[in-house]
Amino acid sequence: MWQLMKIKTKQNKAYIGFILPGLILYTMFMIVPIFFAIFYSFFNWNGIGPMEFIGLDNFRKLLFDPRMSRIFYNALGNNVKYLLCVWFIITPVQLFFAYVLYIKIRAHRYLQLMLFLPYVISTSIVGFFVILIFDPNIGALNKILGSIGLSSWQSAWLGDPSRSFTIFVVVVIWQCMGAGMMIFYANLKEVPQDLIDASQIDGAGELRRFFNVILPQLVPSLTTNFVLGTIFALTMFDIPFIIGGSQGGVNNSLDFVNMVFYRYAFGGSYFGETSIGFGASISVTMFVFILIILIFQTKILKKREFDS
Amino acid sequence: MAKFTENRLWESASAKIIKNSITIILLVYTAIAVVLIGNTFLSSFKSKDDLIKNTLGLPRSFTLDSFRYILLEDSFGRYFLNSIVLTVLSVALLVFLASMVAYGISKFRFRGNGVLQTYFLIGLMFPIQLGILPLFIMLTKMHLNNTLFGLILLYAANMSFDVYVFSKFFKGVPNSLSESARIDGANEFTIFIQIIMPLSKPVLFTAGLISFVQIWNDFYMPLVFLTKPSVRTLTLAVYTYMSNFLAKWNYVFAAVSMALIPIIIVFFLFSDQIVAGLTGGAVKE
Numbered sequence: 001m002w003q004l005m006k007i008k009t010k011q012n013k014a015y016i017g018f019i020l021p022g023l024i025l026y027t028m029f030m031i032v033p034i035f036f037a038i039f040y041s042f043f044n045w046n047g048i049g050p051m052e053f054i055g056l057d058n059f060r061k062l063l064f065d066p067r068m069s070r071i072f073y074n075a076l077g078n079n080v081k082y083l084l085c086v087w088f089i090i091t092p093v094q095l096f097f098a099y100v101l102y103i104k105i106r107a108h109r110y111l112q113l114m115l116f117l118p119y120v121i122s123t124s125i126v127g128f129f130v131i132l133i134f135d136p137n138i139g140a141l142n143k144i145l146g147s148i149g150l151s152s153w154q155s156a157w158l159g160d161p162s163r164s165f166t167i168f169v170v171v172v173i174w175q176c177m178g179a180g181m182m183i184f185y186a187n188l189k190e191v192p193q194d195l196i197d198a199s200q201i202d203g204a205g206e207l208r209r210f211f212n213v214i215l216p217q218l219v220p221s222l223t224t225n226f227v228l229g230t231i232f233a234l235t236m237f238d239i240p241f242i243i244g245g246s247q248g249g250v251n252n253s254l255d256f257v258n259m260v261f262y263r264y265a266f267g268g269s270y271f272g273e274t275s276i277g278f279g280a281s282i283s284v285t286m287f288v289f290i291l292i293i294l295i296f297q298t299k300i301l302k303k304r305e306f307d308s
Numbered sequence: 309m310a311k312f313t314e315n316r317l318w319e320s321a322s323a324k325i326i327k328n329s330i331t332i333i334l335l336v337y338t339a340i341a342v343v344l345i346g347n348t349f350l351s352s353f354k355s356k357d358d359l360i361k362n363t364l365g366l367p368r369s370f371t372l373d374s375f376r377y378i379l380l381e382d383s384f385g386r387y388f389l390n391s392i393v394l395t396v397l398s399v400a401l402l403v404f405l406a407s408m409v410a411y412g413i414s415k416f417r418f419r420g421n422g423v424l425q426t427y428f429l430i431g432l433m434f435p436i437q438l439g440i441l442p443l444f445i446m447l448t449k450m451h452l453n454n455t456l457f458g459l460i461l462l463y464a465a466n467m468s469f470d471v472y473v474f475s476k477f478f479k480g481v482p483n484s485l486s487e488s489a490r491i492d493g494a495n496e497f498t499i500f501i502q503i504i505m506p507l508s509k510p511v512l513f514t515a516g517l518i519s520f521v522q523i524w525n526d527f528y529m530p531l532v533f534l535t536k537p538s539v540r541t542l543t544l545a546v547y548t549y550m551s552n553f554l555a556k557w558n559y560v561f562a563a564v565s566m567a568l569i570p571i572i573i574v575f576f577l578f579s580d581q582i583v584a585g586l587t588g589g590a591v592k593e
Contacts, residue, residue, distance in 0.1 A: 014496035018412030019424065022405040022467060029465035030431045033439030033446065040441065047445065097334075103318050106331040113579055114338035120575045120582070121568070122525035124547040128564050129344045131550070132363075140364055174340070179586055186587040206318055235435040238527045242547065258437055265441055266532055276441060283438045290435065 040280035047276045058281035072282070075248070075255045076289075078165070078240075082256075083233040083293070085169050091225055094177055095218075098184035099210070112185070116178035126175050127242035134158055134167060158243060161253040168254055172239055176232070180225045187221035188214070223301055230297060234290045237262070257286050345568060352561040359558045374562035382559075384566055386538070387545040394456050394541060395524045398463035403516045406467040407508065410474030411500055415483070425475070431468030440532060447533065454536045462533070463523055470515050477511045478504070517578055518585030524571060542567040 041058055045051040061068055097115060101108045118126070133140050134157040142154045158164045191214055199213045240254040246267060248255025265279035318327055351359055355369040362368060378384040413425055443462065444453070452458030485507075486499045494502075505512070530541045540548070546567050549560045575582065 012416070012496070015412040015416035015418055017497065018408040018416075018500070022409035022471070023424075025405060025461065025465045026409075026428065026431065026467055029443065029446075029462050030434070030439070030468075031427075033442035034434055036442035036445075037438055100327075100330050100334070103327070105327045105334075107335065111331070111334050111338060114341060115334070116579065116583065117338075117341050117575060120521050120525070120571050122543045122546070122571070123527050124543045124550065125564050125567060128348070128546065128550055128560065132344065132347070138363060143364070182583045183587050186583075206323065231435060235437055237437075242527070242550075261437065262532075266444075276445070280441050283435075283441070287435065287438050 037280045038284055040277050041284045043277040044275060045277045051277075054277070058275070058278045059285060061278065062281055062285060071252070071255070071260055072257065074252050075257045075260045078254070078256050079234050079236060081165065082169070082172075082236060083230060086229040086233045087226070089169070090173055090177065091180065091222075091229060093173060094180040094225065095184050097177065097181045098188055099214075101181075101185055102188040116182060118175045119178035121175065123175070123238040123242055126171065126239070130158070130167075130171055130243045158254075159250055161249070161251040164244065164249050164253045168240060168243065171243065175239070180229065183224055184218065184221050187218050191217045219301070223298075226297055226301065227294060230293055231290060234286060234293065257282065261286070345572065348561055348568065349565050352558075352565040354558065354561075356558045359561070374558045375566075378559055378562050378566065383537070384545065384563065387540050387542050388566065390456060390534075390539055391524060391542040394459060394463075394530075395520055397456075398460045398523050399516045399519045401460060401464040402467055402470060402519055403512050405464055406470035406515075407474045407505070407512060408500070409467065410471045411478055411504060413471070414475045414478040415486075428471045429468055431466065432472075436466070436528070444532065454534060454539055456534075456539055459529060459533050462529065463519075470519070473515050474508070474511065477508060481507060514581045514585035516585075517574075517581050521571070521574070521582060 042053060042055060043051045044054045044057070062072055063069055101112050101115075105111070131139065136142055136154075136156045136159060139157070141157065145151060145153045155163060158167055195213055195217070196209070199209045235258055236256045237258040240249065240256050241259055241262075243249075244254030246259065246263060248259055261279060261282040264282065265276075318324070347364060350367050351363070352374055353370050353372070354362070354367045355371045355373065358367060358369040409428060413421060413428070447453045447458045447462075450458070452461070481504065485503050489499050489503055490496075525543060527543050527547070530544050531547075534540060534544065546560075546563050549556060549563045
């Protein structure tokens, strides 16, 4: 398409003036820092003094030194747990909501607007709402349970490590579901009408029609949502930081790799040492992890695409 | 055939019951947002005592005390202004630079064009956190840490998505208009500003709007780069208030209301465009 659309333009150098300002800014603040991050991760450097090349030692410390690795693996475990939620709960929920809007259930216009609304509310405000509902003393949930005689169901909610992760997932679904839902919805509206008509004449049942006719048409939005969801899951920061605190909630049940990185890089130090290099090694490790998951995921989606 | 031309799914009697139950469930579910937002807004006019005794109910008292405090004794006006300046200037610079890049790439033929297209796309691959430490060091060295200007540059540099969306749009704009202007002797930049930009208003607006929402709500970058109170943004101010929650319980409601109102207004005015901006580059192709 690129070639076809490009109708012959007079050869001139004006493009330099158009591209250069953006190119400089983009290179300087998007691309160069990435190389620096990879570079720093091989050094022991506190940010001011001399830099000492230590090879892969930062990565060894992160992955195998129990003082650090315990914290890292706990956080990574939470990232992965959440990623599984993206794959098996959140994305299906988004697709379900998009589908019920698509089949035009009653009040679908209003519902579409209101389901999408929380997406524009900032995370710190969502954190405030979480307090309004789940705070054990002033939150609405415990008050309501108390007033209808279900005091035994009252709980510390986020203060209870066995419940905090579930609440976290519920909050994420409430706030962030709208974007993926709208991406699915936009894709659903593009499903060719004749495909649906044909299946109607064939007399296919509704569920069969969904899985055999509609779902195969949704591969583009599925890919988009899985990729965005994966990156979001593995870079999770705002919501757990705000609702669980910077230390990652009770018993670190809401600690995520990015929060470990933040505490190490900007919030003081672990075990009395500050190392830019070590901080960088956390983000580089996580990036490699994201790439591996994305490649793995693309393979599976590709396979499904050919199957259908 | 006529009855098949409409999109008729789940039309049987039992399906209708299922559909209507889903509607009811979703109405209740979406009511959570209405209640939370409405309650926060109304409660911000309650007096402190009323709020403690009657957190969830309708206000029994009316006072502007909380707003007076956050605006006059604290500097919420300042935080508000910081957010506005940061968001508006970032979006303006981002849309301006990204549209110029996209125009240069999609409407001119030159060696290395394809490489540049890919180069501008790779930013989508990298999570923002990967480069954040080097960025922090860079900005500190440039004395741009704790300045709105520094963060504006970072937001504008994150242009991959916009370059992609604008390139796609510009490729569909016919060359005849700019050709005739070129024959009349207009220079390339004038053509871009006076012919291409007005044509592209809708796409520039939707892309700008989605960036507006994202930057306005951003928490991570201000948390890292704007640590001084004088450059604090609204989202950070709300977060700071929540840390002092028990002492300033009624002020938090006013703070949250102040932060909520602008974005809710933007949402109800432009929800279609926000969705378009969000899904613009996502589904096609």
